[in-house]
Amino acid sequence: MLTCREVTELAGDHLDRESCTGAGLQVQLHLALCPPCRLFVHQLARTVELVRRVEGPAPDPETEGRLLKAFRAAAECQPQPLSEPLSVMPDAPDPSPSSGTPIPRG
Amino acid sequence: MRWQALTTPGQAAQHAIPINFIGTTRVTEPDPLLERLLAKDETAFKALVRRHHGMMVSVARSFVGSHAIAEEVAQDTWLAVIDGLPRFEGRSTLKNWIFAILANKARTRAEREGRIPNFAAVDGDPPETVDPNGFAPDGSWAVPPVAWEELDPERIVAGRQLMAHAADLLDGLPAAQRSVVVLRDFEGLEPEDARRILGVSEANQRVLLHRGRSRIRNGLMALLARSPGQGHNARQRSISKKVNNDGNAGPRDVTLY
Ligand SMILES: [Zn+2]
Numbered sequence: 001m002l003t004c005r006e007v008t009e010l011a012g013d014h015l016d017r018e019s020c021t022g023a024g025l026q027v028q029l030h031l032a033l034c035p036p037c038r039l040f041v042h043q044l045a046r047t048v049e050l051v052r053r054v055e056g057p058a059p060d061p062e063t064e065g066r067l068l069k070a071f072r073a074a075a076e077c078q079p080q081p082l083s084e085p086l087s088v089m090p091d092a093p094d095p096s097p098s099s100g101t102p103i104p105r106g
Numbered sequence: 107m108r109w110q111a112l113t114t115p116g117q118a119a120q121h122a123i124p125i126n127f128i129g130t131t132r133v134t135e136p137d138p139l140l141e142r143l144l145a146k147d148e149t150a151f152k153a154l155v156r157r158h159h160g161m162m163v164s165v166a167r168s169f170v171g172s173h174a175i176a177e178e179v180a181q182d183t184w185l186a187v188i189d190g191l192p193r194f195e196g197r198s199t200l201k202n203w204i205f206a207i208l209a210n211k212a213r214t215r216a217e218r219e220g221r222i223p224n225f226a227a228v229d230g231d232p233p234e235t236v237d238p239n240g241f242a243p244d245g246s247w248a249v250p251p252v253a254w255e256e257l258d259p260e261r262i263v264a265g266r267q268l269m270a271h272a273a274d275l276l277d278g279l280p281a282a283q284r285s286v287v288v289l290r291d292f293e294g295l296e297p298e299d300a301r302r303i304l305g306v307s308e309a310n311q312r313v314l315l316h317r318g319r320s321r322i323r324n325g326l327m328a329l330l331a332r333s334p335g336q337g338h339n340a341r342q343r344s345i346s347k348k349v350n351n352d353g354n355a356g357p358r359d360v361t362l363y
Pocket of ligand 1 (some may be wrong): 030036037
């Protein structure tokens with residue numbers, strides 16, 4: 001039988017996915033029987049949702065301006081990076097006639 | 107002239123130059139944001155920077171220690187992203203790729219600064235012999251959790267949106283916990299991707315994530331316990347931006363589970 005402490009750790013890690021592993025089933029069994037752990041896991045899930053919606057600190061305007069400038073500059077000086085197939089392609093078939101010589105059959 | 111957007115799976119895989127990144131998430135659908143970036147859409151790039159920059163600095167800080175250096179690492183990362191975008195295969199998610207570049211740069215920088223970027227030890231995290239959640243030595247609850255009100259992110263508590271408090275609690279986590287929570291919960295990376303980016307073992311990541319989430323939960327708990335009666339009209343208050351500090355406690359909308 002898992003302890004409450006073990007359950008909170010395991011359940012926390014499997015919050016967003018269905019876990020049907022042996023440990024997952026043990027966790028579910030424990031949760032079914034243990035209201036405090038159920039409450040804890042619920043609160044942890046709410047916490048994760050909140051973190052998901054947090055807004056990270058925005059870059060300062062100077063930094064943002066510099067990055068946008070770099071983005072613009074790259075866009076201007078790399079007009080056509082990959083619209084043509086590369087000349088050296090490891091998996092490209094080699095159409096040269098010399099390698100296409102039929103093997104004599106005997 | 108438009109850049110050719112190479113987002114069709116298969117086609118992209120054939121023509122793109124392999125670029126070193128780690129990531130296990132397989133992307134099955136074209137990413138509209140990536141297409142806009144490849145089409146030189148500045149608005150898309152600005153949105154990307156605003157969404158991730160702060161958290162990139164936060165993760166880089168876990169490696170390099172100082173905020174100023176972390177800021178440099180994040181900016182260097184953006185330059186590498188700009189440079190590598192046309193060759194980005196789209197085999198992993200954009201976020202994965204960006205954070206993999208960030209971690210590589212941060213690791214290199216940390217080494218140059220004489221720091222050992224070992225995530226198990228980088229923390230200053232005291233080994234927690236007493237679990238923050240209040241467990242007895244036998245693993246049972248010493249202090250069982252108490253039901254709290256539903257967490258409305260826009261709800262105002264102690265003069266600020268709950269979301270802003272959560273951001274502070276996240277920012278205040280010990281370094282390794284912070285990075286794991288940022289990558290897993292804020293950025294939504296898969297466990298295996300986050301683990302490889304940070305260079306932590308699966309077991310360590312699980313513990314770090316659990317402790318980080320628990321600390322944030324405990325912080326929210328303490329916050330909610332200190333501000334009784336502010337839950338009821340949270341939505342109206344957040345819309346009007348008017349902070350109610352008159353202490354006139356309304357009925358609590360307690361939800362029990
Ligand atoms: Zn329990």
